[in-house]
Amino acid sequence: MRPGYLWLASFLVFPIVGAPLLKAWAFRVFGFPTRAVLSGGVGMVLVSWTMTLFALLGIRWGPLIVLVAAAVAAALRLLPRDRVPRLPKVVPSPPGRGDGGEGAARGTTLIAYSLTALSLLAAFAATVSARSTSTDLLLFWGPKAQQFAAARTVDVGFLRAPYLEYLHVYYPPLVTDVFAFAAMVAGRFPWGAATLTFPLFLAATSVALAGILKTEAGAAPAAATGALATSAMALVGIHVSVAGNAEPFLLFFEILGLAVLLTPIARSTTGKLLAGLLFAGAAASKVEALPFVGTTIALFLAVDREARRSAIRTVLLLAGPAMVSLGTWFAFGAAKKLFFGYQGYGRTLAIRWESLPAIAADVGRSLWKVGFALPWLVPIAVLLLTPARGRRVWLPLGIAIVLAGFLLFTYATTEANVRLLISWSAARVLSPLTALLAFASFCAREHR
């Protein structure tokens, strides 16, 4: 088999690793495709964490990684004790209340799936035609992954080598771990196959998103929200060239983790643990996941009365996996004297207030270049035209506001060439907002 196909086929290991946890009774509310995707997410988090742990302990990477990660997944299944009643697999759409009955709902679902498929096809075509390949793949994700695969560990000598400072040694490990794992299976790092992670992860996100959301609102609204979010993420991804970089991973973990919190399964311990594991995946994918995860947990506690009643337990379940994952990575960095935490671009709290209007204008220009900012403007329009109901809408909306504010704050404290930094990063870093705004309109609807 060609290395590219083998590299991609090795991703099938991740759902198998995560399967022991997703076999838990509470997750039977999801259909098989959703459980397979979520198992894959959990599997990736555990395989990556095991690889980092092995690197910290000086154990060379090999097949044992898979066994240890699967054992951790099985052990996690034993931990939670659920007290929630059994949830229906799909919330049926109430008949005769504007949906036009089951036929209309089925039609809506079909149209939504068709639009999702069209967006996924566009993302795939953009990737295979070399339209959307990220330079970050060539500059650091790929070189690190192929070197780590060859060394069968996080290669400290490579990261310390002179003139390689641009590799960002402190960047969290999940993407390089997953790429390196697949490269070990394939025997080499296939650059073209790595770009296919964009349509692959986008497809996985959209499949699981519709499957998760339908446990809250029924198939038609879930599919429609999934279509909106997928189309927006596809358009951003095509324009800002995310094929082969960490963005598809980040969005996969962030969006699915938040989707879990918007549904009834979030009331269960297993549901919160699943969301926590997905947030760990986000935190181990990119630095900017930290404000996302922190804000999500804070706002979840603010809008969910039940979660507030057992706040410490909720925080432990949602943040614990990320703390363990990043804690292992930082322990590795400190033990090898490679890095001690994350590096910033400027001095925290040294905000250049006078430059904020110019920064906002540059960010606006950057978003405009991505299909006239439609991936953000369209979900905002949908939200504004949907009558808002309930506090839950503030969960995705609040995260979107905080993330946007955090980005402006980061740019306002940056000492480097801010204009250049904005042109590189703004649209990419603000891409989760597209799905968050779609979620907000989903939460704003009256479901029951």
Add this chain to the structure above:
Amino acid sequence: MRRAPFLPLVGSAILAAFSVAALPFSRGLFRAPRTPYDASEADFTAPAWILLARAEPLIPRNASVVVRTEPPDATIDTYLHRFGVALLPGRRIVPAALWGIARSPDLLRDAEFEVVVGRTPTPAPGRLVLATPEGTVWRRER
């Protein structure tokens, strides 16, 4: 449900149409690209990619290699160093420029191989190993 999920579908249709419109139809959507960057904003990397990919089997592992452009350009040479690290794994890549600043030619002379993107350098830096439309690969005579 008070309203049919009509609005998200309309929004999704608009966004999907823009995604399709963003595809590089004029370059031949169904023609296999030569490199993963052919139709991207970083298409300037394509010649270096092709040359380095062809040079890779000709340069032994652990050899020292300098990757540069002709005529020299410190910004491009900074990137070529990084491309060399990516596409010539297992070799010691000697930078011709760092962070947009050219390094002294004396520092490059120890490299066993020289990959030159662009014009053929004069005088020849060694024995010609490979010549392609994208550039040349040289082995220094010792």
